[in-house]
Every structure is written in C-alpha cells, then in structure tokens.
Amino acid sequence: MASSHRSEMIVRQDSPANLEFPFETLSDRLTPPGQFYVRSHFPVPELSAADWRLDISGLTRQPLSLTLADLHAMVSHTVTVTLECAGNNRSFLTPKVDGVAWDLGAVSTAEWTGVPLSAVLERAGLQAGVQEVVLCGADRGCLYEPVKTPGIIAYERSVPLQKARSDVLLAYAMNGQPLTAQHGFPLRAIVPGWYGMASVKWLRGIHLTDTPFQGFFQTLDYSYWEQSGPLSPQMTPLSAMQVKAQIARPAAGETVAAGQPYSVTGAAWTGEAEITGVEVSTDGGLTWAEAELTDPPEAHVWRRWQYLWQAPNTPGQVTLLARATDSAGCTQPSEHAPGRGKYMITFPLPVTVLLE
CATH class of the missing domain: 2.60.40.650 (Immunoglobulin-like)
Structure with missing residues (x-):
C-alpha cells in the first residue's frame, strides 16, 4: 500500500522563510494556494500599497514614479508561468554544498496578472544604448555566503533589454488574488523561462543602463562557470532554466x-x-x-x-x-x-x- 503524502509546506529555513512545495502531492497544473514555494534572502520588507512607488530611472527620456493605482489603470495581462529556484534539488549533490538544502519542491506554477514591462518602458521612453534593465527589490540586508558583503545590500538582478521587452511581466496578482507579502506584495517581476532569482519580488525600482550590471546577485551569487570555445571558463550570470x-x-x-x-x-x-x-x-x-x-x-x-x-x-x-x-x-x-x-x-x- 502506498504511504500517505504530506500536504503542508516543507520548512527549509525559518528566518528568512524558505519554504518548499511538497512535490509528491503534485496533482493540478497550478500549484494550490499556500503551497507555492517561497525563496527569501532577507526579511520581508514592510510595504504599504498607499505609500509604495515604482521608480523608473537611468537612461529614460522621462523618469517615472508610478503608484499601484497607475499600474492597475494600465492594460493587464495574465500568463501562466512555472518558476524554479536555481538551487532546486541541491540536497542531491555529493559532496554537500552550501545554500538552502532544497529537495524536489523549489518549483511551482501559477497564473500571474499584471502589466508587461514593455508597456512601462514605452511610457518612460528609452535613450539610445540601453543594454540591460535592472530590477530593484525593496528587500535588503547583509550576507555572509558565498562571501561577506561589505554592508547592507538590496536584492537586484538585471535582464537584457530584449528579454525585458519580450515577455517580462510586472505582476500584482497571483492566481487571481493580490500578491501576498511572501510572494512580493505589492509588485514583483515574472521573467518567464528563467530561474526564479530573476523574478525579483517587492519591486521598488527599474533602472536602465548601457553597461552590464555587476551587482552581488548578478556576479558573486547566482552565477556559474561557463565553458565557451577554446578560452578559459567565464563566470556567467544564471538565466534560462534547463530541461x-x-x-x-x-x-x-x-x-x-x-x-x-x-x-x-x-x-x-x-x-x-x-x-x-x-x-x-x-x-x-x-x-x-x-x-x-x-x-x-x-x-x-x-x-x-x-x-x-x-x-x-x-x-x-x-x-x-x-x-x-x-x-x-x-x-x-x-x-x-x-x-x-x-x-x-x-x-x-x-x-x-x-x-x-
């Protein structure tokens, strides 16, 4: 007789919360409410919908500061996207490595509703030469792994302009309900096809740059050695999920x-x-x-x-x-x-x- 299957979230870390979907309970195409995996690097920031703003800066023709109401007034889109943490299945590695010891459940699927990033970029206008779009989160703190940060840093990642214009969504709802605090309230990015580290939560800013972004979570963390041609391996930011x-x-x-x-x-x-x-x-x-x-x-x-x-x-x-x-x-x-x-x-x- 088959064993019973647990349905509660699996706690991999209490503070900050890192919670795993019990993958053995997989049934529906969408992950059930309250079971979508949670990945946090810092404590959840306390944000108010009334006071929150999304600032678009850098190489724009006109800097913007949008309220949540401004975003809700724009044409909305809903997409279904599977997100997977880049460290999912880490517990299967031998020898053991540092980091959250994910088993099978740092992956989930949801319907996301929001505004295409391309629409916000169009409203701001782009100056010539933009290469990357930096997604800036409101969560911040000091890290000690993989190396100690020099002080308080924010969670920030970039995507190439082409990807940003293609299908990145600025989401304010998940499975038809407003985002919860753990999943990025009031606004988060959804970067389809990329590992979850790119889908920055608690968005506070979008910065346009003409040079490659060199932030901590782009270079020292969430990167890997890529062998390309006869040259030595190059440290490369993680991006698209692998099959x-x-x-x-x-x-x-x-x-x-x-x-x-x-x-x-x-x-x-x-x-x-x-x-x-x-x-x-x-x-x-x-x-x-x-x-x-x-x-x-x-x-x-x-x-x-x-x-x-x-x-x-x-x-x-x-x-x-x-x-x-x-x-x-x-x-x-x-x-x-x-x-x-x-x-x-x-x-x-x-x-x-x-x-x-």
Whole structure:
C-alpha cells in the first residue's frame, strides 16, 4: 500500500522563510494556494500599497514614479508561468554544498496578472544604448555566503533589454488574488523561462543602463562557470532554466505493491523551449520507456506526465529515474557539471522505493 503524502509546506529555513512545495502531492497544473514555494534572502520588507512607488530611472527620456493605482489603470495581462529556484534539488549533490538544502519542491506554477514591462518602458521612453534593465527589490540586508558583503545590500538582478521587452511581466496578482507579502506584495517581476532569482519580488525600482550590471546577485551569487570555445571558463550570470523532469509519485522511500501496476507521475519543464518528451527508467537507468504527457505544450509552463509501471513480483528496492527532452533538442545530462556549482541541478534524480 502506498504511504500517505504530506500536504503542508516543507520548512527549509525559518528566518528568512524558505519554504518548499511538497512535490509528491503534485496533482493540478497550478500549484494550490499556500503551497507555492517561497525563496527569501532577507526579511520581508514592510510595504504599504498607499505609500509604495515604482521608480523608473537611468537612461529614460522621462523618469517615472508610478503608484499601484497607475499600474492597475494600465492594460493587464495574465500568463501562466512555472518558476524554479536555481538551487532546486541541491540536497542531491555529493559532496554537500552550501545554500538552502532544497529537495524536489523549489518549483511551482501559477497564473500571474499584471502589466508587461514593455508597456512601462514605452511610457518612460528609452535613450539610445540601453543594454540591460535592472530590477530593484525593496528587500535588503547583509550576507555572509558565498562571501561577506561589505554592508547592507538590496536584492537586484538585471535582464537584457530584449528579454525585458519580450515577455517580462510586472505582476500584482497571483492566481487571481493580490500578491501576498511572501510572494512580493505589492509588485514583483515574472521573467518567464528563467530561474526564479530573476523574478525579483517587492519591486521598488527599474533602472536602465548601457553597461552590464555587476551587482552581488548578478556576479558573486547566482552565477556559474561557463565553458565557451577554446578560452578559459567565464563566470556567467544564471538565466534560462534547463530541461528537467521530476518524479512526484512514488515518493522516495514509498512502499509499492510487488507485482501490481503503479502509475508513476511527475512534471517536466524547460526554459525558452517546450517539453516534447519524458522517459522513465525502472531499473536505475539501464533502460528507458516513453511516458505519456498529460498536458498540452505551452511555453514556460511545466507539463505533467504519467507512466504505467508494472512493478516486479520480487520484493526489494527499485530505483526509478525520469528524464526530459525539449523542442530545442536538449536532454538532461547524466551527471552534474562541476562548473554549475550549487545551481542548475538537472541530472535524473533517483527515487528509490520498496517493493513488498
């Protein structure tokens, strides 16, 4: 008989709050209210909708200071987007690394409503030469990992102008309700297809620059060594999510009836492409079989999948794996690349169950 599944959020850190979606409960396409994962670097800032302003500065033709009412008066858009923390699955790395020890649940999907960043940039007007758009959060503090910051810093990340104009959303609602404090009230960015660190919460400012942004969370953190051509590896900011499939059920350590059919289920996602296939291995990676995709393809949204497994008659331990392929032809690597450090963990994750 299958074990029961917990539905409460998994606490990975109390202060600041870092909470994980219990991935084994995956059922609906949208993550249930109150279960969307929470990633925080600093305490939640205390912000008032009445006093809050979004300041657009830098290489603009006319600097702007917008109220929440100003944004609500603009034409709204609603998009469904899967967000994943760049450190999701960190607990699977060997040897262990620093950082929040995420298991499977630093990933979730929601409907986001707000104003396209492109509309705000158009209102402000761009001067010639803009390269990057810096998203500035109101959360701030002092960090000690990966290196000690020289003082109080704010959470800030940039996106290239082309991405900013393409599909970045300034969201004030989540699943039809105003953002909660933990998810960025009153306004946050949603950067579809990119790891969650780019979707800055508690937005207070947007700054246009003609030079690459060199902030802490762009260079010293949320970056990795990228090998490109014959030159030495270069430190590169994290951006697009990498292709990945995860098994939701059976959960690791679950007891499964020997000799009986079992529906293995999960979800798969990628960055700027679409999931085209998922394969499941029930023998630790020796052989693979196609799973059925149960959601239609949609950019920037996970696709749920299922695989009907006929469990062996012989009791004992069995290790299951899943891997995905996307429309760009990318498939999950068999091992974690050392240059990725504690981020972009995309090798097939082992789920060991007990047959009885």
